[in-house]
Amino acid sequence: MAVTGAERSRLRLLVLRALVLTLFLTLFARLYYLQVVGGEDYQAKAADQSVRDIVVQPQRGLVVDDMGRPLVANRLSWVVAIDRSVLGKLDQDERTKLVARVATAAGLRPARVEKKLLDCGSPDAESGTCWNGSPFQAVPVATDIDRAVALRILEQPEDYPGVVVEQQNVRSYPAPFGVNLAHVLGYLSPITEEEFDRATEQDDRSLNGASVVGRAGVERQYDEWLRGMPGYRRVSVDSMGRVLGDDSEIASTPGDTLVTSIDAKVQSVVEKELARSIATQRATVDKVTGRRFEADSGAAVVLEAKTGRVVAMASQPTYDPEVWVDGISAKELSRLYSEKAGTPLLSRVTQGQFAPGSTWKPFMTAAALRNGYSRDSRIPCGSGYRVGNRTFKNFESGAYGVIGFAKALEVSCNTFFYSIGHDFWKKFGSDVDDVDARDPLVEGAQEWGFGSETGIDLPGEASGRIADRAWKRAYYEAQKKYYCGIAKKPREADTSDFLHRFAREFCIEGYAYRAGDAVNFSIGQGDTMVTPLQLAVGYAALSNGGTLWQPRVGKAIVTPQGEVLQRIKPKKAGKVKSTKAQLAFIDDALKGVASVGTMSWKLGGFPLDQVPIRAKTGSAEVYGKQSTGWVASYTKDYVVIMMISQGGTGSGSTGDSVRKIWETLYGVEGDRVVPRKAAIPGTTPPAKLPTFADDGSILPPVTAREKKAGGKR
Known part of the structure; x- marks a missing residue:
């Protein structure tokens, strides 16, 4: 039976209605699933797009001297950072203008800001300047900006989209008595990709992509104690990355304090005397060569003879540890490694090797x-x-x-x-x-x-050479x-x-x-080399009866609350086989060097009867160079070593400064010993640790007299 045209039209209409109904039902089902079944999940995802996790870096632990004086601390600094995810949403012209605006406000060149925004590993990145942290975290581009500048940026968010300004903790160097101590303290730099991957594999949560880690000195040696544990802050942001408010926060845990055996007062004198002797020799004509002494480098170290603890350690040339705080440029880094500049990064005490x-x-x-x-x-x-x-x-x-x-x-x-x-x-x-x-x-x-290495708790020590x-x-x-x-x-x-x-x-x-x-x-010539620290350890053994100690800078690890976590005790490295009589004979002979021998002309009027110094001078000849001058000296309490490369004879180049250090240690005034004038109360280093008060202040160790008086100072 034939189908009429009207029936065909009705059939098409029914099919079309069925199709529309099916599509409507499918859409309804999908909407029901999104809004009812999966609503909470999608709502959470939407919320995630409006909040951002920010790593809260912990306050790094302090480094203090034996009296509790801060050698390395932290200070609040206004920091400007740029959120690169927001920067990426801007067109090139807007991006360039924003970077230029930030650079002008912070007193930087736009090119330097651009370099700070580069990921480490990219072709144009510079070590120490590029960003090695999380791609989702704002990149710090300027530190220590003026408060007025910080407030101006904060008050004009429409002109600075994606720019974050906040106060952060950065390393500071209080320099008590003007000390430098750069080679002992060390420095920090951003974590590398390999270090971050290794920390992730080991589930080390103390490190993250924005962490800084110790690279030298005690900053590196005790990094795990000093670094603390980071926290996390969730903040609400708008579509342009502007912070609207805090969402939640997990507080960071500050790092522990390192108490060292360094005494800042002694350190100050040692540094100044080494620098003074070098300056004096550079102005003095060498009678052998007919030209002024080069005096290109020098070192000085003071050890406790009975324990090997380091009381002071100085190296020249040196550098300002602050240079690392805001990220070091390639030019600055090149200078620290430059032979023309004297390789300031090299510690002559532990890494310099010289004929003795x-x-x-x-x-x-x-x-x-x-x-x-x-x-x-x-x-x-x-x-x-x-x-x-x-x-x-x-x-x-x-x-x-x-x-x-x-x-x-x-x-x-x-x-x-x-x-x-x-x-x-x-x-x-x-x-x-x-x-x-x-x-x-x-x-x-x-x-x-x-x-052999002495085993000091500083990285990168040289072993010297027995030729x-x-x-x-x-x-x-x-x-x-x-x-x-x-x-x-x-x-x-x-x-x-x-x-x-x-x-x-x-x-x-x-x-x-x-x-x-x-x-x-x-006679210590030829190809044999020693470090000044090795020589100090040897002379300490002459003083203490033959025990070789591993030198120690660290004395204790203390929590921010003042709880002692670990005492770093002196460690014996060995015992020489010489008899007591043989050592006593050498000791007496070296006493003669100070009183009537090659060091006596520098110790005229010094009260050797009260402070019996033993000494040995040295002038090492080096082919093609001027002589290296040494003075090695000790008492029953201390060892004092000083040397100057291309500085002339030992006593002639360093004798006056060595005397000044001994006067400082024992409180010598003229031909008298005045114990209350000694740099360290009680003349010898304190056995006790500094006192950590409840209010966060750190006080000198309580002496036996103060303890008897009920702790009153």
């Missing part, structure tokens, strides 16, 4: 006394000592006839010790091919800790190809006669440990 010169002789004496020589041994002290076709001469002394060890140390007779070094070489090591030949002087040096047969063989194998390459070619115009001749000799027999090497070793 005659300060080495007490340890050679100890080795000789343990290997066949006696306190009564007598050896000629002539003006020169012949080895083969070469005469090795005295540097600081003339000829004194036949003398003993005590006199040899007193007048610093090189030829006396040349004879001992040559004697052991002939007895045990005349076969230059025998790498394993015995050498009592090398064994003695190693016994006193030289050639024995094994070292010389290894050096030859490493350099043979280079020097033999020079030796095989005719001398070129840019190659000196000396270098070409040296290359030929080195290529043929650079591995050979000859008699000349042995006699040089006996």
Whole structure:
């Protein structure tokens, strides 16, 4: 039966109505699901788009000296940050204008602000300037802006979309008594991507993408204690990233306080005296070279002789630790590593390696006394000592006839010790091919800790170098190809006669440990190197009866509430094998150096009867450079070491400053000792820790007298 046109129209209408009804029912079902079934979930997601999580960085722990004086603290600083998610919503012209506006307000160049906004790892990023934190967090672009500028930006949010201004804690350096202490304190820099990934894997919640971590000094060594635990703040924002108000907050936990053994008053004097001696030598003409001393670097350290604790430590050249606070530029960083500027970032106390010169002789004496020589041994002290076709001469002394060890140390007779070094070489090591030949002087040096790290609680310590047969063989194998390459070619115009001749000799027999090497070793010359800290540890052992201590800067870890979490106790590194009688003999001889020997002209009128100083001077010759001057000295309480590279003789370059340090330590005025004038109350460092009061203040340790009086100061 045929379907009429009217029926077909009705059928199409029914299908269309059914389709519309189906679509309506589907839409209704979807709306019902969104609003009723999944409403709460979507409502929460919508709310999430209007709130932002901000990491609240914890206040980093303090670093204080032995009296509780703050060496590193925190201060509130107005910080300007830019939210890059808002910045990305602006067109290029608006973005450029906003960055320029912020830069002008903060007193910066727009290009520097742009660099701070770059992610670390991007092609144009600069280390120390780029952003290494979360992409969802505002990037700090200016620190320490004026309060008036901060308020102006806050009052004009329409002109500064996505710009966050708030007060944050940044590192500060109170510098009690004007101390610098940069190489001990260290510095901070942003966490790297690798460090952040590692912290995430280890579920270390104390670190986040915006954290700063210690890179040197105690900031690095005790970073885990100092860094604290971050908190989180949720804030409501509008579509332009402007903060509307707080939503919720999890408070951060401040870091712990590090109490050090440094005494700021002593540190101040040590720093000033080192700088003064360097300045004096740079203005003094070297009679050997006919030009002024370069005095290119120097170091000084004061240790507690009985414990190895560091009381003061100074290195020159130095730098201002504040330079790291607002992010260091590539230019500033380059200067810190620059050899032309003296490599200020290098700590000469723990990382500088220098020939010890005659300060080495007490340890050679100890080795000789343990290997066949006696306190009564007598050896000629002539003006020169012949080895083969070469005469090795005295540097600081003339000829004194036949003398003993005590006199040899007193007048610093090189030829006396040349004879001992040559004697052991002939007895045990005349076969230059025998790498394993015995050498009592090398064994003695190693016994006193030289050639190894001291174990100080500061990162990056150098180990020094014992230039024995094994070292010389290894050096030859490493350099043979280079020097033999020079030796095989005719001398070129840019190659000196000396270098070409040296290359030929080195290529043929650079591995050979000859008699000349042995006699040089006996007086701390040649390729042997020590750090000033290693020398201080050795002299501390001479003072305390032979115990080698691992030096310590840290003394205790204390919570912000004043609870002692950990006491950092001195740790023994070893004990020398010299007998008490041998050590007493050397000790008495070094007392003579201070009273009538090479240091006596700098100690005239000093009350040695009340403060019996022992000392040894040294002047290490370095090929192509001026002499390195040393003074090593100690009492029963302290060790004081000072040296200046290319500064001349030991006592001549540093003697006055070493005396001033001793006067400071014991309260010496003229020829009298006035204990109440000593830099440290009671003359020696306090055994107790500073007192942490309930109001947050830190007071000096309570003395025995104060404790007896009921704690009254």
